[in-house]
Amino acid sequence: EWISYLCETTTLVHNTLLSHPEAGDIINGRPVKPHSKRYMAFVYSGDKNVRCGGILIREDYVLTAAHCPNKRVILGAHDVTLREKSMQYRDVCNAIPHPGYNGTIMHDIMLLKLEKKVLKNKYINTWPIGASSGKVKPGIICSVAGWGETNGYNSELSPVLREVNLTVVSNEACSAAHPTARDKNVICAGTKNESTGKGDSGGPLFCGQKLSGIVLGGKNPSLFTDVSLYRGWIKSTMKKKKCKH
Incomplete structure (x- = not known):
């Protein structure tokens, strides 16, 4: 169940933990140039x-x-x-x-x-909300940034802002991994080698110069609210x- 990704506290935070972090994960993502993402x-x-x-x-x-x-x-x-x-x-x-x-x-x-x-x-x-750019298509490379986990399950949270590139996957591939994600209000991106981690929720997903999503969590692939809707x-x-x- 998706609720298993949530901490059962009054301020819920997705417990999207990666058990096998790899080089592409945001967990091992690259630090951004300080203040290059001013939004x-x-x-x-x-x-x-x-x-x-x-x-x-x-x-x-x-x-x-x-x-x-x-x-x-x-x-x-x-x-x-x-x-x-x-x-x-x-x-x-x-x-x-x-x-x-x-x-x-x-x-x-x-x-x-x-x-x-x-x-x-x-x-x-x-970063003002502009006109709708429509649904992003599978195969597009997007980027996400956050202060989430750095190197694995229940690991330290990053002190500095990091980012990673993610590839958008099809709704079919997404719903196979996350049966609760069949609704079209989500974007799915990433694989076992590229994903988001605990503490990254809420951050923006950019596809090109368009704000496309908001991090929900999950892994292989990760889930994002489709902002265009x-x-x-x-x-x-x-x-x-x-x-x-």
């Missing part, structure tokens, strides 16, 4: 070991997965064990999961309204939602 957000609950990725889509909104923690966000981060001058810390004043989310992979997407707008600079920038909800929600006080 990346580090999402956590107060305990940095309970973490996810996210993407800054507006100065006051981060997009992530609905099963992720929803208390605090750091922008401008590279090494999250340090207090870098580039970092801006923001509390989340309104966590808005998709109304159809029920704890499964269906509609596993969430907007985080920040209490205060982020100041854009050479370390931090937004939620652009209308994202835009309408950002227009009307305010901070909760």
Whole structure:
């Protein structure tokens, strides 16, 4: 069951653990050039070991997965064990999961309204939600970044942002590996040699210059929420939602 990928805590984080990490895994992925991905957000609950990725889509909104923690966000981060001058810390004043989310992979997407707008600079920038690019096709090479596990089962979480390239696989191959992923709201990418790990959930999947997915978890292949299906909800929600006080 997909729920086996989730930690049974109040702030659920996917327990997507790789038992046989190989050179292509994000677990052994390459560190990115510091601050080269200025849209990346580090999402956590107060305990940095309970973490996810996210993407800054507006100065006051981060997009992530609905099963992720929803208390605090750091922008401008590279090494999250340090207090870098580039970092801006923001509390989340309104966590808005998709109304159809029920704890499964269906509609596993969430907007985080920040209490205060982020100041854009050479370390931090937004990646606005553009027009729908449609479903990504099998065989396309995409990339994903995160601060997840570094070298295997229950291993250390990466202090620095890392990335790996993943190949999109067909719905048939995906549903064979993940029977609960038959719905068309997910993108599947990666193999036994390339995947995501614990702590990478919520981070963005880019195919070319298009924001295509949000990391859900899983392995061989990994699963991603298809962002193209939620652009209308994202835009309408950002227009009307305010901070909760």
